[in-house]
Amino acid sequence: MKISARNQLAGTVTAITAGAVNGQIKVDVGGGNIITSSITEEAIADLGLAVGDKVTVLIKASDVLIGK
Template identity: 75%
Template sequence: MKISARNQLSGTVQSLDHGAVNGTVKIDIGGGNVITSSITEEAIADLGLSVGNRVTVFVKASDVLIGK
């Protein structure tokens, strides 16, 4: 698969929290870092996601916000 996003991080599905329409997926990318993504339940099913799966996180954003 080719994709234009340059920010690609490999990791392992740590947890899935299912909702009515969207679910929350936590991906352990190593070094004590976890990325959380909210995606549709349909996408979770289509990808066949389950805890322990190796996945790639693609980050494509026009804005990155930092607060303190």
């Protein structure tokens, strides 16, 4: 599969928190960095995600916001 997202980080699922419609997936990408993604419960089931799974985090964003 080809995709346009150039920011790809390999990691391991460390936590899955179920929600009514969307769940939160926490992925350890190394160096003490955890990325959290909110995806539908349907997508979690379709991907068969489980804690310990090796996954790739794909980041495609038109804006990067910083606040202080």
